[in-house]
Amino acid sequence: MWCPEAGKPVIKFNHCQRSIYGFSVPERCPLCQQSVHWRKLEEAPVSISNPFTNGHREKCSFLLRPTQGTFLRDYDGRSDLHVGITNTNGVVYNYTIQGVHRDEAGWEQSVSIPLLQPNMYGLMDQWDKYLEDFSNSGAWLPHRYEEDHCNCYSYTLTFINCVLSTEGQERLDKNDFTEKYVLPRTRKVSKYITLYRAIEEHGFHVTDSPQPEASTP
Numbered sequence: 001m002w003c004p005e006a007g008k009p010v011i012k013f014n015h016c017q018r019s020i021y022g023f024s025v026p027e028r029c030p031l032c033q034q035s036v037h038w039r040k041l042e043e044a045p046v047s048i049s050n051p052f053t054n055g056h057r058e059k060c061s062f063l064l065r066p067t068q069g070t071f072l073r074d075y076d077g078r079s080d081l082h083v084g085i086t087n088t089n090g091v092v093y094n095y096t097i098q099g100v101h102r103d104e105a106g107w108e109q110s111v112s113i114p115l116l117q118p119n120m121y122g123l124m125d126q127w128d129k130y131l132e133d134f135s136n137s138g139a140w141l142p143h144r145y146e147e148d149h150c151n152c153y154s155y156t157l158t159f160i161n162c163v164l165s166t167e168g169q170e171r172l173d174k175n176d177f178t179e180k181y182v183l184p185r186t187r188k189v190s191k192y193i194t195l196y197r198a199i200e201e202h203g204f205h206v207t208d209s210p211q212p213e214a215s216t217p
């Protein structure tokens with residue numbers, strides 16, 4: 001479902017043997033100016049799945065967002081990212097130089113990675129208590145913060161590792177976590193942002209021939 005914080009919905013349709021992306025279906029094809037009607041199913045508009053979710057609606061998830069601004073407006077592929085973890089009510093726990101924050105707003109345009117596998121749902125009952133106790137431990141006081149070693153990543157990763165070890169699973173180091181979870185998402189986000197901004201600038205965006213694309217009818 002579309003939520004305003006996630007930007008405008010992007011749709012794709014095929015015409016003139018091209019894939020055309022826009023924020024709405026135009027009455028005329030921007031390439032040939034013919035009025036568009038969908039005689040063939042493969043030409044019909046589909047919506048492109050949006051990589052963002054409202055983090056405050058996610059339970060027990062790892063969230064990423066730019067430290068400054070939002071993905072769609074400000075992210076350039078290299079911007080610093082801030083990370084946090086949601087409790088079962090969508091409160092986002094995150095660690096900065098001021099200590100642990102419990103945010104009830106500000107994570108509306110996030111990338112979300114669920115941390116509970118279907119076989120771990122027993123943990124959900126304990127989750128809020130674990131997260132609260134973990135955050136109150138002396139390790140995350142403001143004066144312990146260090147840009148390179150003791151930051152928002154180490155806070156979330158240490159929590160994830162506590163959960164994993166409770167479940168008898170192997171710990172992740174920062175590189176494993178980044179490779180496995182973070183990079184695939186930020187790559188997808190960068191692609192989507194490029195497309196989104198091209199539509200904002202030109203009204204539509206065209207690519208050669210229909211190409212396979214993650215989409216939902």
Ligand SMILES: [Zn+2]
Nearest residue numbers: 015016029032
């Ligand atoms: Zn056309």
